[in-house]
Amino acid sequence: KQIVLLPGDGIGQEVIESAKKVLESVTERFHHTFTYHTHDIGGAAIDKHGTPLPDDTVRACQQSDAVLLGAVGGPKWDQNPSHLRPEKGLLGIRKQLGLFANLRPIKGFDQLLHASPLKHEVVAGSDLLIVRELTGGLYFGTPSERRQNGKEVVDTLHYKREEIERIVDNAFQSARLRRKHLTSVDKANVLESSKVWREVVEEKKADYPDVEVEHLLVDAAAMKLITNPKQFDVIVTENMFGDILSDEASVLTGSLGMLPSASLREDGVGLYEPVHGSAPDIAGKGVANPLAMILSTALMLRHSFGLDQEAAVIEEAVQQVLEDGYCTGDLDVKGGKVVGTKEMTRLVLERVT
Amino acid sequence: KQIVLLPGDGIGQEVIESAKKVLESVTERFHHTFTYHTHDIGGAAIDKHGTPLPDDTVRACQQSDAVLLGAVGGPKWDQNPSHLRPEKGLLGIRKQLGLFANLRPIKGFDQLLHASPLKHEVVAGSDLLIVRELTGGLYFGTPSERRQNGKEVVDTLHYKREEIERIVDNAFQSARLRRKHLTSVDKANVLESSKVWREVVEEKKADYPDVEVEHLLVDAAAMKLITNPKQFDVIVTENMFGDILSDEASVLTGSLGMLPSASLREDGVGLYEPVHGSAPDIAGKGVANPLAMILSTALMLRHSFGLDQEAAVIEEAVQQVLEDGYCTGDLDVKGGKVVGTKEMTRLVLERVT
Ligand SMILES: CC(C)[C@H](C(=O)O)[C@@H](O)C(=O)O
Ligand SMILES: CC(C)[C@H](C(=O)O)[C@@H](O)C(=O)O
Numbered sequence: 001k002q003i004v005l006l007p008g009d010g011i012g013q014e015v016i017e018s019a020k021k022v023l024e025s026v027t028e029r030f031h032h033t034f035t036y037h038t039h040d041i042g043g044a045a046i047d048k049h050g051t052p053l054p055d056d057t058v059r060a061c062q063q064s065d066a067v068l069l070g071a072v073g074g075p076k077w078d079q080n081p082s083h084l085r086p087e088k089g090l091l092g093i094r095k096q097l098g099l100f101a102n103l104r105p106i107k108g109f110d111q112l113l114h115a116s117p118l119k120h121e122v123v124a125g126s127d128l129l130i131v132r133e134l135t136g137g138l139y140f141g142t143p144s145e146r147r148q149n150g151k152e153v154v155d156t157l158h159y160k161r162e163e164i165e166r167i168v169d170n171a172f173q174s175a176r177l178r179r180k181h182l183t184s185v186d187k188a189n190v191l192e193s194s195k196v197w198r199e200v201v202e203e204k205k206a207d208y209p210d211v212e213v214e215h216l217l218v219d220a221a222a223m224k225l226i227t228n229p230k231q232f233d234v235i236v237t238e239n240m241f242g243d244i245l246s247d248e249a250s251v252l253t254g255s256l257g258m259l260p261s262a263s264l265r266e267d268g269v270g271l272y273e274p275v276h277g278s279a280p281d282i283a284g285k286g287v288a289n290p291l292a293m294i295l296s297t298a299l300m301l302r303h304s305f306g307l308d309q310e311a312a313v314i315e316e317a318v319q320q321v322l323e324d325g326y327c328t329g330d331l332d333v334k335g336g337k338v339v340g341t342k343e344m345t346r347l348v349l350e351r352v353t
Numbered sequence: 354k355q356i357v358l359l360p361g362d363g364i365g366q367e368v369i370e371s372a373k374k375v376l377e378s379v380t381e382r383f384h385h386t387f388t389y390h391t392h393d394i395g396g397a398a399i400d401k402h403g404t405p406l407p408d409d410t411v412r413a414c415q416q417s418d419a420v421l422l423g424a425v426g427g428p429k430w431d432q433n434p435s436h437l438r439p440e441k442g443l444l445g446i447r448k449q450l451g452l453f454a455n456l457r458p459i460k461g462f463d464q465l466l467h468a469s470p471l472k473h474e475v476v477a478g479s480d481l482l483i484v485r486e487l488t489g490g491l492y493f494g495t496p497s498e499r500r501q502n503g504k505e506v507v508d509t510l511h512y513k514r515e516e517i518e519r520i521v522d523n524a525f526q527s528a529r530l531r532r533k534h535l536t537s538v539d540k541a542n543v544l545e546s547s548k549v550w551r552e553v554v555e556e557k558k559a560d561y562p563d564v565e566v567e568h569l570l571v572d573a574a575a576m577k578l579i580t581n582p583k584q585f586d587v588i589v590t591e592n593m594f595g596d597i598l599s600d601e602a603s604v605l606t607g608s609l610g611m612l613p614s615a616s617l618r619e620d621g622v623g624l625y626e627p628v629h630g631s632a633p634d635i636a637g638k639g640v641a642n643p644l645a646m647i648l649s650t651a652l653m654l655r656h657s658f659g660l661d662q663e664a665a666v667i668e669e670a671v672q673q674v675l676e677d678g679y680c681t682g683d684l685d686v687k688g689g690k691v692v693g694t695k696e697m698t699r700l701v702l703e704r705v706t
Pocket of ligand 2: 596
């Protein structure tokens with residue numbers, strides 16, 4: 001298997017290194033051969049190549065079986081014109097690879113739940129998956145431009161019906177592997193695209209009679225994520241709605257530093273990245289938390305390569321490290337022993353072999 | 354002053370009646386003369402006139418100084434085609450009256466804070482105002498249509514620069530009357546309209562040197578509302594973003610049943626409504642909580658008529674009723690005495706005279 005590593009900016013370098021070590025150890029144990037190729041993206045690519053997404057990087061990703069991405073962005077590039085912003089690299093690679101399905105699993109760790117802003121009884125037991133459409137919708141529709149000498153501006157929320165169909169299918173399939181409950185989130189009382197979205201979900205329902213389906217307006221979803229996160233199993237929604245709701249959901253369990261994500265296309269090629277950002281303030285200090293990146297490799301093993309057992313080994317090792325009372329500085333484990341990136345990696349390695 | 358009452362559906366009738374009584378008592382005490390005209394909107398209007406927004410209602414509102422709206426919607430009309438849905442009445446009247454600024458103040462009541470899904474230390478002391486643009490953006494942009502025989506669909510996020518300018522001005526002015534901190538929320542790393550939005554805020558800043566300004570991406574805002582609601586004073590944002598964030602914020606303080614809202618245009622004409630819905634399940638039972646509607650009349654007195662003192666009398670009366678240990682069934686006041694709509698109204702009346 002060919003894996004492209006895109007460390008990106010800030011702590012990206014450190015967490016990618018750590019994740020690679022864990023992956024090497026697990027693949028060795030299970031006798032798989034993975035080859036790694038490192039390429040630039042984001043701010044690092046702007047500095048070296050004058051663009052956040054060099055052709056070379058795109059080509060390498062296109063030839064790979066999976067991509068691991070650290071993080072992009074930092075204050076250094078914040079004032080750049082928009083085509084020279086690190087995020088453009090991320091948006092570009094998603095679009096170029098056709099990664100239409102963004103999976104964001106959100107599950108609390110017992111050791112961290114007390115750090116949640118929510119009351120224990122509200123959040124305990126939440127375990128949800130947000131399936132966000134990632135290559136269409138309001139993010140990529142055209143026109144997206146100024147008009148009348150800058151006196152007007154438009155963005156466009158555009159979908160082909162088949163784009164909605166494939167993400168809805170993906171979500172139904174994800175629901176089947178879980179608790180078989182799907183919440184489709186839209187704004188069908190206002191948007192035409194949401195009406196089509198709702199129709200597609202209603203049509204597809206017949207193909208998944210074992211999955212229970214519910215429609216929820218996006219404003220109501222934003223409320224219920226807070227008042228009763230346990231009511232959700234799988235949520236499927238438009239790109240922009242998914243961006244907002246998945247970030248909202250990411251802080252519910254007190255585990256933001258632990259959350260992985262997967263961006264997939266139909267043939268299983270995928271890009272895996274932690275939900276957290278590049279944390280420029282702690283970059284290079286050896287204190288970054290590598291666990292979300294490590295858990296992202298577990299998602300890769302499962303979703304791109306069907307290696308469930310190997311994925312589970314990594315996930316259990318991470319779980320075990322927390323149970324054994326270790327954490328990094330960003331995590332608030334009660335009475336936990338705070339360790340740096342290297343030591344945390346070693347602790348996980350100890351538990352995967 | 355000419356006031357139009359639009360009871361609408363569900364509990365709308367009951368809470369409007371209650372609010373009118375309180376208003377009559379306060380205006381009498383301060384020697385103002387208000388005249389009331391009742392008209393149909395929403396489901397009730399569909400049933401009687403075959404449209405959620407009869408011309409007659411529009412005309413009456415156009416000739417009035419302020420509008421009080423109960424609530425619209427209910428399962429009875431949920432399957433209707435979209436032009437015959439109760440919400441169309443609400444969207445229509447906002448647009449027809451040009452009510453571009455939706456103000457959603459969110460402040461906890463001490464007696465209710467324990468009902469918040471958030472931990473006490475996270476939510477205590479939060480007091481924020483969301484200023485949502487209400488007549489443009491993704492809600493009203495055209496085209497909003499199916500194409501290619503239904504194989505594609507688009508919605509449009511459209512703004513005139515001047516529409517952004519006037520809502521931003523409104524938010525700066527609101528911030529001046531409060532703690533002088535403004536958070537402008539956008540998605541400037543993706544949307545062209547958000548880039549213009551950010552530019553306008555940067556330009557306007559010079560006119561309000563006493564107000565501190567911060568820009569926040571909508572996904573980050575969705576997180577921070579939960580992790581640190583106290584950091585916000587005034588938030589200003591696009592229509593769709595505002596819909597999502599204001600509903601998210603409305604559940605933070607445990608006071609959903611207590612939240613009023615104002616929708617204003619430049620000359621002070623406004624529509625005032627509770628944030629909660631029409632609650633069809635309890636309609637007609639005499640148990641609806643009229644306090645959000647009553648507090649909406651206080652917003653009307655302040656924003657449409659500049660009657661600050663009168664507004665304060667109502668707000669203090671409501672506060673006092675809670676302090677005296679009374680509540681309605683939807684509120685969770687510890688050891689509170691649960692009363693019905695009529696009795697709650699009487700308790701408020703007792704305290705405004
Ligand atoms: C960096 C940004 C463009 C990106 C997005 O909005 O998709 C990020 O917020 C995310 O959710 O992965
Ligand atoms: C009923 C609906 C169209 C409306 C909106 O989305 O504006 C409501 O959610 C609100 O926020 O007042």
